[in-house]
Amino acid sequence: MRICLVNTNRIKPPIAPIGLDYVAEALNASGHHVEVLDLCWADDPSSEIAGFFDKKSFGLVGITLRNTDDCAYATRQSFLGEFADMVNTVRKHTDAVIVLGGVGFSIMPEQVLGLCRADAGIKGEGEFALAQLAERMERKKQWIDIPGLIWSEDGRWYHNIPANSPPLPLMNRSWVDNRRYFNEGGQIGIETKRGCSGRCIYCADPIAKGRNVRTRSPKDVVYELERLLDRGIDCFHICDSEFNMPEWHAVEVCREIIRRDIKPRWYAYCSPVPFSRELAYLMHRAGCAGINFGVDSGDEMMLKRLKRDFTRKDIMNAARWCREAGISVMFDLLLGSPGETEDSLIRTIEFMRQVEPDRAGVSAGIRVYPGTELADMVMQKEKGLTGGKGIDPFFFIEPEVAPFIFHMLDDIIGNDRRFFFFDPARPDRNYNYSANQVLIEAIHKGYRGAYWDILRRIGDDPHSFGK
Numbered sequence: 001m002r003i004c005l006v007n008t009n010r011i012k013p014p015i016a017p018i019g020l021d022y023v024a025e026a027l028n029a030s031g032h033h034v035e036v037l038d039l040c041w042a043d044d045p046s047s048e049i050a051g052f053f054d055k056k057s058f059g060l061v062g063i064t065l066r067n068t069d070d071c072a073y074a075t076r077q078s079f080l081g082e083f084a085d086m087v088n089t090v091r092k093h094t095d096a097v098i099v100l101g102g103v104g105f106s107i108m109p110e111q112v113l114g115l116c117r118a119d120a121g122i123k124g125e126g127e128f129a130l131a132q133l134a135e136r137m138e139r140k141k142q143w144i145d146i147p148g149l150i151w152s153e154d155g156r157w158y159h160n161i162p163a164n165s166p167p168l169p170l171m172n173r174s175w176v177d178n179r180r181y182f183n184e185g186g187q188i189g190i191e192t193k194r195g196c197s198g199r200c201i202y203c204a205d206p207i208a209k210g211r212n213v214r215t216r217s218p219k220d221v222v223y224e225l226e227r228l229l230d231r232g233i234d235c236f237h238i239c240d241s242e243f244n245m246p247e248w249h250a251v252e253v254c255r256e257i258i259r260r261d262i263k264p265r266w267y268a269y270c271s272p273v274p275f276s277r278e279l280a281y282l283m284h285r286a287g288c289a290g291i292n293f294g295v296d297s298g299d300e301m302m303l304k305r306l307k308r309d310f311t312r313k314d315i316m317n318a319a320r321w322c323r324e325a326g327i328s329v330m331f332d333l334l335l336g337s338p339g340e341t342e343d344s345l346i347r348t349i350e351f352m353r354q355v356e357p358d359r360a361g362v363s364a365g366i367r368v369y370p371g372t373e374l375a376d377m378v379m380q381k382e383k384g385l386t387g388g389k390g391i392d393p394f395f396f397i398e399p400e401v402a403p404f405i406f407h408m409l410d411d412i413i414g415n416d417r418r419f420f421f422f423d424p425a426r427p428d429r430n431y432n433y434s435a436n437q438v439l440i441e442a443i444h445k446g447y448r449g450a451y452w453d454i455l456r457r458i459g460d461d462p463h464s465f466g467k
Contacts, residue, residue, distance in 0.1 A: 001134045003027055004058045004096070006049075007038045007176070008086050009066040011079075011434045013443055013451070014040050016181035018189040018239060019102055019126070020064050024175035026127035026168060032134055036175050039086060046089050053093035060134050061094060062126070063087055064102035065112060069393040070434040073365025073386070074422050077434070079104075080115060080391040087116040097137065101126040106208035108370050109150045110157050115391070120151040124162035124210060125194065164214055171224040173231075182233045186443040186454060187267070189239040190228070192221050192253050196241035198271075199307045200296075201377070202337065204369035205241045215249045218256035225257070225264050235448040236266040243268035244275055251279060254286035265289050267450035272318040273310040280318075280325040290328035290358075290453045293318055297333065298351030299344040306337060307373075312351060319355045329357040330452045335364045336397040336405055338377055338384075345401065349412045352419070359456045361431055362413065362421040364405050368394040417459050420452070 005024055007017040017038070024034045035056070042048035063086070070077040091098060100121035105112050109121050122129045129148050136143035144151070147163035173188075182188050195213040196205040225236065244250045257264065267290045268283075283291075295315050296306050303311065315331070322329045331352060335345060352360045368375050368385070374396065378385060384399045397405060413419045422431035433439060433451045438458065447454045 001059045001138050002033045003060045005036050006063040008083050013439050014185045021175050023127050027131050029169040030131040049089045058096045061096045061098045063100050065104035066102050068104045071367050072432040073395045076387050078391045084115040091117040103208045107204045122148045124148045125165045128165045172227050179231050186448045187235050187237045188233050189237050191239050193240050201307050201373040207371045218253045222256045222260050238268040242271045244270045247274040254282045257286040272314040275318045277321040280321040284325040284327050292330040294332045298348035302344050305339045316355050331357045331360045333362050337366050340398040340401050360419050365395045365397050368396050
């Protein structure tokens with residue numbers, strides 16, 4: 001079958017659509033003819049869509065939504081309106097079956113489908129579900145039992161349970177212009193696993209990706225790295241929810257990189273637990289330049305309220321072991337969640353100064369995603385909620401600290417350059433990566449790496465333009 005895959009993510013710096021790249025490879029391996037329409041580079045998406053579909057015919061169109069919004073309380077920019085416009089424009093120019101997918105879609109599929117003239121959507125992994133759908137369509141067989149499929153009929157929503165996919169085919173990463181994404185975006189993503197078993201009350205990853213962690217073969221992961229290295233791409237970000245969960249798999253991936261004697265430079269998200277001195281040294285030997293730990297808070301009681309399974313001591317150990325190994329450290333803080341107090345805010349900032357990560361990102365205001373425990377906690381009370389009108393995202397700030405949290409954090413942080421802090425009143429301290437002109441210009445001048453690390457290097461030495 002002739003299948004078109006459409007990338008709708010247009011944020012800058014541009015982020016390569018890794019999921020679409022994987023889906024295209026799987027469809028191709030199943031014998032289908034695949035073409036990609038990448039709207040990231042389009043000056044006028046509507047004209048680009050019209051010109052593309054008016055010249056070509058497809059039986060199936062898959063459209064991906066990576067992000068529903070920019071996840072920043074200060075801006076609260078929704079991407080759903082623009083996404084719906086692009087889907088509906090595709091509908092005007094093709095009679096093909098249109099199926100939506102992607103992480104953003106999987107977080108809130110009913111809401112997204114309700115905005116668009118699409119036929120259905122696939123929640124979770126799409127590589128084999130979409131291939132199975134195309135095969136059924138070719139054989140003119142019914143396809144409403146496809147795993148993960150979501151659709152509306154007679155005013156009711158129908159959901160099929162997502163299924164764990166078999167191992168992916170070898171990924172050559174040739175379906176999108178990854179070299180251009182690297183040149184203009186500064187890094188390329190790669191996955192070593194999917195799913196997250198964490199119980200964080202606010203996180204949508206288990207909703208979108210599943211709670212069951214599915215690991216990839218380390219040999220397949222490194223094969224993929226080698227194909228990207230062959231194209232002159234040498235800086236990567238591992239897109240796993242947590243690279244070190246489970247720790248044994250992270251160890252095996254690092255050992256395979258070392259065994260194959262390749263030289264990538266890469267970054268990862270990790271949890272402070274499980275994390276060891278040995279893993280830190282092994283990651284460094286394998287080329288890891290920096291780790292972003294989503295620690296959320298430096299207050300023990302807040303960590304428990306957020307259902308994090310680590311302590312202040314674990315956070316301190318992770319920072320020390322990375323420092324010893326030569327790995328840069330970023331701690332992401334999520335402040336203002338239920339139960340936050342003036343004292344817990346002070347303890348968190350003071351603890352960050354004590355631990356001394358290379359950078360700490362301060363985000364005040366918690367994005368409330370449907371289906372999370374946080375949503376169940378706050379949606380009924382509606383106290384502390386901001387936004388949420390139409391397609392605008394909901395955010396929560398603990399009412400006890402909401403009147404003063406930004407002013408207080410600004411006073412405590414002061415001019416300490418180790419902290420990123422996106423205060424709505426201080427756009428010069430922008431910690432929102434979307435449409436960040438400082439990042440765009442730095443990448444243009446030669447910076448490569450995780451966005452937090454690029455901002456760190458600019459702050460440490462604004463005259464150092466290079467990798």
